[in-house]
Amino acid sequence: MNADQSPKIVIVDESPIRAAILQEGLREAGFTQVVHISEMQSLLARIYAVDPEIILIDLENPSRDVLEAMFQVSRAVKRPIAMFVDQSDSASIQASVEAGVSAYIVDGLKKERIKPILDLCVSRFNAFAKLQEELDRTKSQLEDRKVIERAKGILMKVKGLTEDEAYVLLRSTAMREKKKIGEIAQSIITASEMLK
Amino acid sequence: MTTPLRIGFIPLVDSAALIVAVDKGFAAAEGLDVELVREVSWSNVRDKLNIGLFDAAHLLAPVAIASSLGLGHVKVPIAAPFNLGINGNAITVSPALHAALMEEIDGDRFDPMVTAKALAKVVAFRRKAGAEPLTFGMTFPFSTHNYQLRFWMAAGGVDPDEDVRLVVLPPPYMVDSLKSGHVDAFCVGAPWNSIAVDLGIGHILHFVSDILVRAAEKVLAVRQVWAEKNPDTVAALVRAAVKAAAFIEEPDNRTEAARILAQPERIGVDAEVIQRTLTGRLKISPDGTFRESSRYLLVGREEAGRPDPVQAAWLYAQMVRWGQTALSPEGVKTAMAVFRSDLYDAALGRRPPEQPPAPFGAFAGPAFDPDDIRGHLEAFEVGRWKA
Numbered sequence: 001m002n003a004d005q006s007p008k009i010v011i012v013d014e015s016p017i018r019a020a021i022l023q024e025g026l027r028e029a030g031f032t033q034v035v036h037i038s039e040m041q042s043l044l045a046r047i048y049a050v051d052p053e054i055i056l057i058d059l060e061n062p063s064r065d066v067l068e069a070m071f072q073v074s075r076a077v078k079r080p081i082a083m084f085v086d087q088s089d090s091a092s093i094q095a096s097v098e099a100g101v102s103a104y105i106v107d108g109l110k111k112e113r114i115k116p117i118l119d120l121c122v123s124r125f126n127a128f129a130k131l132q133e134e135l136d137r138t139k140s141q142l143e144d145r146k147v148i149e150r151a152k153g154i155l156m157k158v159k160g161l162t163e164d165e166a167y168v169l170l171r172s173t174a175m176r177e178k179k180k181i182g183e184i185a186q187s188i189i190t191a192s193e194m195l196k
Numbered sequence: 197m198t199t200p201l202r203i204g205f206i207p208l209v210d211s212a213a214l215i216v217a218v219d220k221g222f223a224a225a226e227g228l229d230v231e232l233v234r235e236v237s238w239s240n241v242r243d244k245l246n247i248g249l250f251d252a253a254h255l256l257a258p259v260a261i262a263s264s265l266g267l268g269h270v271k272v273p274i275a276a277p278f279n280l281g282i283n284g285n286a287i288t289v290s291p292a293l294h295a296a297l298m299e300e301i302d303g304d305r306f307d308p309m310v311t312a313k314a315l316a317k318v319v320a321f322r323r324k325a326g327a328e329p330l331t332f333g334m335t336f337p338f339s340t341h342n343y344q345l346r347f348w349m350a351a352g353g354v355d356p357d358e359d360v361r362l363v364v365l366p367p368p369y370m371v372d373s374l375k376s377g378h379v380d381a382f383c384v385g386a387p388w389n390s391i392a393v394d395l396g397i398g399h400i401l402h403f404v405s406d407i408l409v410r411a412a413e414k415v416l417a418v419r420q421v422w423a424e425k426n427p428d429t430v431a432a433l434v435r436a437a438v439k440a441a442a443f444i445e446e447p448d449n450r451t452e453a454a455r456i457l458a459q460p461e462r463i464g465v466d467a468e469v470i471q472r473t474l475t476g477r478l479k480i481s482p483d484g485t486f487r488e489s490s491r492y493l494l495v496g497r498e499e500a501g502r503p504d505p506v507q508a509a510w511l512y513a514q515m516v517r518w519g520q521t522a523l524s525p526e527g528v529k530t531a532m533a534v535f536r537s538d539l540y541d542a543a544l545g546r547r548p549p550e551q552p553p554a555p556f557g558a559f560a561g562p563a564f565d566p567d568d569i570r571g572h573l574e575a576f577e578v579g580r581w582k583a
Contacts, residue, residue, distance in 0.1 A: 062366035064239040068268065069337045069364035093247050102243070 007113060008033045010052040012043070014061060018128045022056070025124045029116065044070050054114070055104040056121055059097060067104070092118060099125040144182035151185030154192050198229040199429050204241045205232055205254035207463040208367065209386035209473045210281035210414045212453065213495055214254050217440035219456045226432035234461065237366060238336045245417060246272040252433060254280060255417040258338035258511045261531045267521055268337060275423040276415035277430055277539035278437045279503045282494035284413050284473070285341055285404040286389040287348070289381040290374055291482075293318070293330065294399040308406045308559045312352025319359045333365040333373055333382035340413055341383040343514040344404045350578035351560035356518075357580060374398055385413070386473035386493065387465045394469070396482035403478075405491040409557025412507035415535070423539065434543035441496030450474050503535035504553045509566035517573050519580030528569060
């Protein structure tokens with residue numbers, strides 16, 4: 001696919017990481033004309049300047065309503081039709097909405113050119129969601145570890161325990177109370193702060 | 197046996213009947229197991245309803261009509277068997293615009309004709325001074341907020357497409373945009389007007405009931421094909437909403453209703469602010485001035501829950517007036533068919549009421565007649581429609 005044939009695509013996303021993942025995927029697939037817009041302020045002006053055939057937007061972006069109004073009111077942007085290019089293909093529409101991506105496509109763009117883009121977006125959005133989940137989990141694990149360290153310190157000081165003993169106490173309490181060690185550790189910190 | 201349902205909503209006070217129906221157990225009592233999903237934009241609510249990710253939704257009444265007509269988007273026929281609210285919006289202006297308007301006011305400041313004429317003077321003055329046009333925020337191209345703002349300013353001779361700028365803003369962004377000067381005024385539902393007043397950055401200029409005494413605001417929307425396939429579920433949902441609306445309207449229950457709505461996963465703002473809207477007693481100025489209206493938001497009173505096809509025809513007339521669609525007899529018919537008073541009556545097992553619903557009570561223009569939309573529109577000087 002050479003540059004002239006590649007449709008112009010705009011990605012509207014406030015998450016730079018997800019946008020980058022998407023952009024990279026589209027480039028790899030041969031779509032060379034991809035522009036990312038993260039600034040909501042100058043959205044219309046930027047879209048006008050790029051004059052895209054496809055606009056991809058994160059579904060959870062509240063500016064979707066703003067975007068739709070632009071298409072309604074502004075003659076500057078060619079009238080795009082929101083993602084339901086082919087209403088009969090409800091499975092791919094549903095997959096797209098579930099993944100969190102919404103596409104606006106200028107009427108007249110061939111269906112067979114849109115399908116691979118949408119499919120790619122869906123898989124990339126899903127990949128990003130998984131990545132985000134992992135990141136959140138790692139973060140909370142890290143956070144837990146810090147809290148546990150502090151709680152151990154408190155127990156060692158107050159009860160004169162060794163580090164191992166302090167940890168065993170935390171763990172057995174957590175098991176008995178059917179809670180996470182992090183939660184028990186947090187309550188020890190809270191209690192010790194109140195008793196200060 | 198319980199029926200699982202997914203229903204989308206936007207965190208606004210006029211989702212009250214829906215939220216209370218679920219959280220107070222009225223839906224469960226009807227055999228419905230409802231999952232309420234909080235959404236960020238009307239486009240999302242519409243799309244997820246249209247493709248079947250939602251079984252039902254809290255929707256702007258004009259969006260339900262636009263979707264059935266295929267305006268601005270694909271055509272998905274919608275049925276609205278319950279009206280979630282009558283009125284409920286307000287127009288809030290920045291302190292600077294408020295001062296400018298009060299300077300030009302000649303008469304009762306709560307009379308929308310008086311304020312609309314004052315606005316026309318401010319607009320003319322700004323133009324002469326070479327200032328930027330005033331910017332007004334509203335929630336969606338197909339929204340009551342859009343039509344209420346336009347109806348009001350056009351009555352004073354202000355052309356909403358030529359003399360000012362109308363921009364779409366998601367409701368939670370309204371207050372920030374007023375603060376930053378991005379907009380000079382906005383029309384939005386509760387709680388956002390009250391929040392702007394509490395922050396000292398806005399004055400409530402009008403309750404929309406000043407402009408139209410009775411106007412349909414949000415509906416409980418389902419896909420028409422879904423309604424046909426699931427008549428019992430629709431009926432159960434309507435009954436749950438009717439019970440919830442009656443609960444909310446009972447003055448003794450207002451505190452509890454406000455508390456339910458205030459929960460972080462529902463509307464997520466102070467219960468006290470929500471209660472103001474439910475009781476119709478609102479702080480309108482940062483100096484603490486209060487104004488009270490029994491018509492601020494009607495959830496169940498005066499047959500508010502019963503969809504009125506004449507209201508749908510009025511909304512359709514606004515779409516025509518502002519150039520969103522061309523007038524056609526089929527269009528009127530399609531729009532009116534969205535508001536399903538028949539499904540409402542069937543759910544409650546009763547006949548249609550003998551008394552017709554109260555009129556719109558618009559402050560300007562002739563009385564509305566759905567059989568003569570052309571004649572009605574011709575009475576207005578400002579408009580974008582072509583005969």
